[in-house]
Amino acid sequence: RGQGPPLSSFAPPPARFAFRLACSLRYDIHFHDKKILLLEAGPKKVLEKLSETYSNRVSSISPGSATLLSSFGAWDHICNMRYRAFRRMQVWDACSEALIMFDKDNLDDMGYIVENDVIMHALTKQLEAVSDRVTVLYRSKAIRYTWPCPFPMADCSPWVHITLGDGSTFQTKLLIGADGHNSGVRQAAGIQNVSWNYDQSAVVATLHLSEATENNVAWQRFLPSGPIALLPLSDTLSSLVWSTSHEHAAELVSMDEEQFVDAVNSAFWSDADHTDFIDTAGAMLQYAVGLLKPTKVSARQLPPSVARVDAKSRVLFPLGLGHAAEYVRPRVALIGDAAHRVHPLAGQGVNMGFGDISSLAHHLSTAAFNGKDLGSMSHLTGYETDRQRHNTALLAATDLLKRLYSTSAAPLVLLRTWGLQATNAASPLKEQIMAFASK
Amino acid sequence: MWGGRKLGLSGGWFLSVLGPGGRSTQAARPLISSAVYAKNQLSWTLQVKPEVFNEYRTMWFKSCRITFSYLNRIKNFRYPWVKLYSTSQTTVDSGEVKTFVALAHKWWDEQGVYGPLHSMNDLRVPFIRDHLLKTIPNHQPGKPLSGMKILDVGCGGGLLTEPLGRLGASVIGIDPVDENIKTARCHKSFDPVLDKRIEYRVCSLEEIVEETAETFDAVVASEVVEHVIDIETFLQCCCQVLKPGGSLFITTINKTQLSYALGIVFSEQIAGIVPKGTHTWEKFVSPETLESILESNGLSVQTVVGMLYNPFSGYWHWTENTSLNYVAHAVKSRVQEHPMSAEFVLKRETEELQATACTNPAVHEELKK
Numbered sequence: 001r002g003q004g005p006p007l008s009s010f011a012p013p014p015a016r017f018a019f020r021l022a023c024s025l026r027y028d029i030h031f032h033d034k035k036i037l038l039l040e041a042g043p044k045k046v047l048e049k050l051s052e053t054y055s056n057r058v059s060s061i062s063p064g065s066a067t068l069l070s071s072f073g074a075w076d077h078i079c080n081m082r083y084r085a086f087r088r089m090q091v092w093d094a095c096s097e098a099l100i101m102f103d104k105d106n107l108d109d110m111g112y113i114v115e116n117d118v119i120m121h122a123l124t125k126q127l128e129a130v131s132d133r134v135t136v137l138y139r140s141k142a143i144r145y146t147w148p149c150p151f152p153m154a155d156c157s158p159w160v161h162i163t164l165g166d167g168s169t170f171q172t173k174l175l176i177g178a179d180g181h182n183s184g185v186r187q188a189a190g191i192q193n194v195s196w197n198y199d200q201s202a203v204v205a206t207l208h209l210s211e212a213t214e215n216n217v218a219w220q221r222f223l224p225s226g227p228i229a230l231l232p233l234s235d236t237l238s239s240l241v242w243s244t245s246h247e248h249a250a251e252l253v254s255m256d257e258e259q260f261v262d263a264v265n266s267a268f269w270s271d272a273d274h275t276d277f278i279d280t281a282g283a284m285l286q287y288a289v290g291l292l293k294p295t296k297v298s299a300r301q302l303p304p305s306v307a308r309v310d311a312k313s314r315v316l317f318p319l320g321l322g323h324a325a326e327y328v329r330p331r332v333a334l335i336g337d338a339a340h341r342v343h344p345l346a347g348q349g350v351n352m353g354f355g356d357i358s359s360l361a362h363h364l365s366t367a368a369f370n371g372k373d374l375g376s377m378s379h380l381t382g383y384e385t386d387r388q389r390h391n392t393a394l395l396a397a398t399d400l401l402k403r404l405y406s407t408s409a410a411p412l413v414l415l416r417t418w419g420l421q422a423t424n425a426a427s428p429l430k431e432q433i434m435a436f437a438s439k
Numbered sequence: 440m441w442g443g444r445k446l447g448l449s450g451g452w453f454l455s456v457l458g459p460g461g462r463s464t465q466a467a468r469p470l471i472s473s474a475v476y477a478k479n480q481l482s483w484t485l486q487v488k489p490e491v492f493n494e495y496r497t498m499w500f501k502s503c504r505i506t507f508s509y510l511n512r513i514k515n516f517r518y519p520w521v522k523l524y525s526t527s528q529t530t531v532d533s534g535e536v537k538t539f540v541a542l543a544h545k546w547w548d549e550q551g552v553y554g555p556l557h558s559m560n561d562l563r564v565p566f567i568r569d570h571l572l573k574t575i576p577n578h579q580p581g582k583p584l585s586g587m588k589i590l591d592v593g594c595g596g597g598l599l600t601e602p603l604g605r606l607g608a609s610v611i612g613i614d615p616v617d618e619n620i621k622t623a624r625c626h627k628s629f630d631p632v633l634d635k636r637i638e639y640r641v642c643s644l645e646e647i648v649e650e651t652a653e654t655f656d657a658v659v660a661s662e663v664v665e666h667v668i669d670i671e672t673f674l675q676c677c678c679q680v681l682k683p684g685g686s687l688f689i690t691t692i693n694k695t696q697l698s699y700a701l702g703i704v705f706s707e708q709i710a711g712i713v714p715k716g717t718h719t720w721e722k723f724v725s726p727e728t729l730e731s732i733l734e735s736n737g738l739s740v741q742t743v744v745g746m747l748y749n750p751f752s753g754y755w756h757w758t759e760n761t762s763l764n765y766v767a768h769a770v771k772s773r774v775q776e777h778p779m780s781a782e783f784v785l786k787r788e789t790e791e792l793q794a795t796a797c798t799n800p801a802v803h804e805e806l807k808k
Contacts, residue, residue, distance in 0.1 A: 032582070370602060376549065
């Protein structure tokens with residue numbers, strides 16, 4: 001208490017960004033004599049043996065994020081457990097033939113599907129290996145924060161004070177809030193949050209495929225009710241993420257297994273939403289593109305069919321968008337979902353969080369090597385500018401896509417059909433998108 | 440230069456008042472002379488520096504205003520009198536002290552008056568750190584400067600002292616202004632690590648030269664030499680407290696027309712980036728002058744780099760051009776010339792003594808004993 005650890009982080013249930021940041025900083029050479037405290041609301045999860053059944057909460061990890069994880073040794077643990085690499089991604093429309101196929105020519109992995117539990121376990125293991133300078137307090141909840149005064153005065157501490165539920169207090173030079181989209185740190189600091197709820201919920205489940213395949217493709221189809229995605233987990237298993245209206249989501253979770261499997265299959269295969277007008281218009285553009293660029297023609301492929309669903313793996317959670325007006329205040333920084341919340345349709349939520357960690361760790365490392373006070377706004381604003389630029393663009397694009405694909409009105413369908421076909425034909429543009437998403 | 444001439448003229452005016460032939464003309468002088476004087480000043484300005492001031496008319500008018508206000512200040516502070524009659528050894532300028540006392544509590548407001556000094560840390564701390572790291576064979580991760588003793592002269596509120604302390608060095612910060620040291624001590628008291636590594640004292644450099652001779656690995660005089668009265672003495676003292684092979688880091692402002700236009704007129708009078716009266720152009724030092732003074736004290740200048748402040752972004756940048764702000768790094772030579780010459784003289788004396796002793800057997804006996 002008297003010594004005052006310099007950094008505190010809070011960790012929310014799903015993504016555990018705080019753990020990742022703590023690992024990243026602990027392994028940084030300039031942080032050698034700094035103390036880090038992690039306050040985790042949940043209990044310590046000890047995974048003795050990896051369970052046979054796959055978890056239904058998975059994350060799509062970009063190669064950039066995988067690099068970050070390997071920089072402090074967590075990726076090796078993940079590799080020793082399980083993960084699935086995918087090489088291609090097909091995204092197509094339910095209302096037309098338009099599709100976009102992301103494919104890395106050089107056979108590199110586009111991304112990795114890893115269960116959240118596996119990531120969490122890898123991080124906990126890595127943190128334990130360095131427990132001399134990182135302290136983790138499980139089942140701790142902060143009930144009060146005392147913010148620093150703007151000018152140093154004799155009786156007013158310039159540091160942040162945190163009071164926990166059990167009465168213990170800590171003082172820190174920098175408080176990092178990684179406590180999810182209902183961030184307590186953000187609310188206590190009074191940072192404005194632009195947010196709205198999509199009237200959509202996401203249903204997740206673990207699905208068994210009819211037959212074993214190579215299963216290294218990620219599939220996503222935009223239905224008028226919302227996108228449905230199939231992410232590979234193993235040769236016979238895939239993970240489902242289906243964003244749809246609240247009512248439909250509730251139905252899907254409660255219906256029996258056979259009906260559910262049929263609903264999933266027809267969502268991917270049925271062409272009921274096609275209209276002749278759009279089909280003709282789409283074919284016209286495709287013909288024109290074929291004349292201009294008579295190279296490879298990507299025909300629409302169908303995802304593998306689903307045979308059954310894992311019992312008790314169907315869960316739903318609500319979706320929304322959120323963006324904090326400020327990511328930083330004097331001695332406070334927000335990362336991950338506390339700063340931004342995004343629709344899962346682009347699979348970018350976790351990767352944005354990783355980007356935040358990478359940027360913040362870099363700025364803090366430079367500041368430490370320059371002897372700066374870690375809570376100083378001068379480098380925190382650098383982190384904020386860095387990330388806000390990237391995140392706002394991605395958030396806006398994701399929101400726009402979500403709205404664009406939520407309708408079956410003909411003009412918008414035509415617009416997005418042609419847009420998708422044109423983007424598919426323009427390889428430089430596709431490469432740019434892939435590069436941006438894999439950072 | 441322009442400023443020097445101004446001083447010379449004003450000094451001349453005072454002396455002419457005192458001078459022997461002054462009485463008869465004195466009555467006429469006060470009424471006419473100021474106007475004449477001013478007119479001469481103005482016309483002189485027009486003739487000699489048209490290319491600068493013809494283009495910037497507002498600055499030109501303002502500079503005339505400064506001339507008058509400067510003359511008033513000379514009269515108030517009796518500056519030439521102090522120079523003529525002072526017998527103290529101090530390099531501290533009491534006028535400067537007054538300016539800083541008024542702003543003592545504002546040191547740690549990063550968006551306040553001292554904001555530019557805070558952001559200058561982004562340049563000067565890495566500069567000092569990197570040059571000092573070259574002299575350390577293996578440094579500890581997390582505390583790269585541990586084991587080094589550094590003196591921060593004119594530390595103010597401790598803006599540069601604290602980062603150096605955080606990097607592991609033991610730092611002593613000195614400043615003649617009591618309020619500054621109070622602010623600095625208060626600020627470091629919250630951090631237990633810094634509290635142990637940093638020590639602050641209210642004194643001038645001359646006062647501690649005796650007790651701290653050759654004890655510091657590095658001396659930092661950042662934004663200080665443009666505020667001292669006698670720069671030669673100041674730099675000599677800096678050299679005396681350095682260990683042989685130790686480094687001296689100086690950041691200051693060059694004495695050029697550009698530094699007058701941007702550093703005084705724009706920064707102080709127009710934009711208010713620097714509080715009015717902080718700097719006086721006469722005290723600015725050019726890198727060449729600085730280098731010659733340092734060389735004469737046995738310090739060899741290793742690096743001189745320019746720094747540029749962008750008032751819109753609030754950040755500093757390195758630049759090749761040293762006509763505004765610059766940083767200089769000098770190293771004290773390891774081989775001391777004075778002690779050697781003393782030895783040499785001693786040797787010669789003993790030889791002479793022995794030579795004379797040979798002729799005088801009584802003395803020879805004495806020497807043998």
